[in-house]
Amino acid sequence: MVFQHLLTTKNGELIKGLSRGDGEEGEDITANLKTIKDIPLKISHKDFPNDIDIRGEVFIETNDFKKIEKDFANPRNAASGSLRQKDPKKTELIPLKFIAYTFGFSSEMKIDKQSDFIKTLDKWGFKTSELNKTIKGIDNLVKYHSKIEEKRFSLNYDIDGIVYKVNDLTLQKRLGLMATAPRWAVAHKFSANYSITKILDIDIQVGRTGALTPVAKVKPVNIGGVMVSNATLHNEDEIIRKDIRIGDTVKIERAGDVIPHVIAVDKQLRSSKSKKYVFPSKCPSCGSKTIKDYNFVTKKIDAVRRCSNEGFGCEKISIEKLKHFVSKDALNIEGLGKKVIEKFWDLKFIKFPDDIFNLNFQTISKLDGWGSQSAENLKNSINGSKKLKLDRFIYSLGIRHIGQENAKLIAEFLGDYSNFIKLKDKKNIEDLSNIDGIGDTQISSLKNFFQNKLNLKVLSSLSKILVFEKNITKKTKGEFSNKTLMFTGKLNNISRAEAKSIVENKGGKIVSNVSKKLDYLVVGEKPTSRKVKIASDLKVKILNQTDFEKISKLRQ
Secondary structure, three states: OOEEEEEEEEOOEEEEEEEOOOOOOOOEOHHHHOOOOOOOOEOOOOOOOOEEEEEEEEEEOHHHHOOOHHHOOOHHHHHHHHHOOOOHHHHHOOOEEEEEEEEEEEOOOOOOEHHHHHHHHHHHOOOOOOOOOOOOOHHHHHHHHHHHHHHHHHOOOOOOEEEEEOOEHHHHHHHOEOOOOEOOEEEEEOOOEEEEEEEEEEEEEEOOOOEEEEEEEEEEEEEOOEEEEEEEOOOHHHHHHHOOOOOOEEEEEEEOOOEEEEEEEOHHHOOOOOOOOOOOOEOOOOOOEEEOOEEOOOOEEOOOOEEOOOOOOOHHHHHHHHHHHOOOOOOOOOOOOHHHHHHHHHOOOOOOHHHHHHOOHHHHOOOOOOOHHHHHHHHHHHHHOOEEOHHHHHHHOOOOOOOHHHHHHHHHHHOOHHHHHHHHOHHHHHHHHHEOOOOHHHHHHHHHHHHOHHHHHHHHHHHOOOEEOOOOOOOOOOOOOOOEEEEEOEOOOOOHHHHHHHHHHOOOEEEOOOOOOOOEEEEOEOOOHHHHHHHHHOOOEEEEHHHHHHHOOOOO
């Protein structure tokens, strides 16, 4: 099992090694990475850049793991835990391996293809995967996937799929990145391992957005080397569609070798006394009515049933919101994991997010499994989380439909916390509709959040504790400096995402509504006539694709 890591070198010497972290900030594990023999500490090749970030994966081979398996649950845990050891000498005892596959930043390097860079890595002394291959055509990609899937269990390491990447590095740059993944790469997982077992009970779990998720408690069974005792049933509609009942004999698989779920019921083995499972009409946590929302996008009733008690009024929702608040992509409070949150809730140490910043660490140090040092470490981690970016804070609140990407868009539009808190005025929330990527669903969700008095109380308390870093303003110099643009219709030979990226890199801003503040409406094929008419009436300058490319200097 592998983990992404980044190596920063200067003048051929390794100066820093980081874990992937949240994609922007990683944990410094330089000393531990230096114990891995596959990682060159000094490279003297003439063509090696003066400054480069090399990215790769740390893993443990199957044969090596067998020697230490009594100390770890699986290779993944062994690799992760070993790299986070405080004593590098202990890490050195674990047979870790490293393969390199790409770079982040590089100076003085003229390479056009991903495949050429892989060959260069070999020359520099890095190990690369023997499965790397340049392939043309979707059919050939699928054939190669099938070939690797057939031989996956004969490999000396665990893999659960392969990743397709655009080979041309210039095209990679044009396609750009989303919040958590590049647009120029896609993972293709292998088919899952499965086993047969029996459902002993069905438990309903309540998530942070109120979603009721049914989980099958099954007779423990080994699937791909992992003992499984729980399997998700997804939602009420899935239970009805498959007619899943307590006592059923079922086929369970681990999708992507991670999440176990029920894929089929053997109804021939079903007891004559078996009864259909009735999904609860009331929340098992707070007793509130459960509801299914109407989805205005699909024009259908959602499959997911939810607790109608929003915010912190439901115990289970509150606990899940607290877990989300301290998670890696939110405040990232190390030492305050899911189990700790549950324990502190039971002890009545925390009920709302601001309680985290008022914990009694002397009392915590006396709890079983704790001590003065671990309590002090938690204190330092909590204090260190007080300063954060606005987008992380917005994401940490766990507002439904507001993920990392939407949180970044909103934070960039608003600029600072003072503007965020003004969203409690419905008129200000409507302004967010001008953000390209924020629609009615997100705006409706934000309205519900700010209408909740408990949520406003939490925001008020947190605003007195947290310090928000200034939002980094994007590049403002360029052909579209301080201009707002909107696209309608299909563009030729350029994606909407790339066009948006071009505008932003040249100082402009993309909006999604036509108004007097709009500078340019870019019209492609089959545009929305209403938008064109409104722009014309407001005397907004209308550009065709050729005009747009001339201004942005894509066409000379």
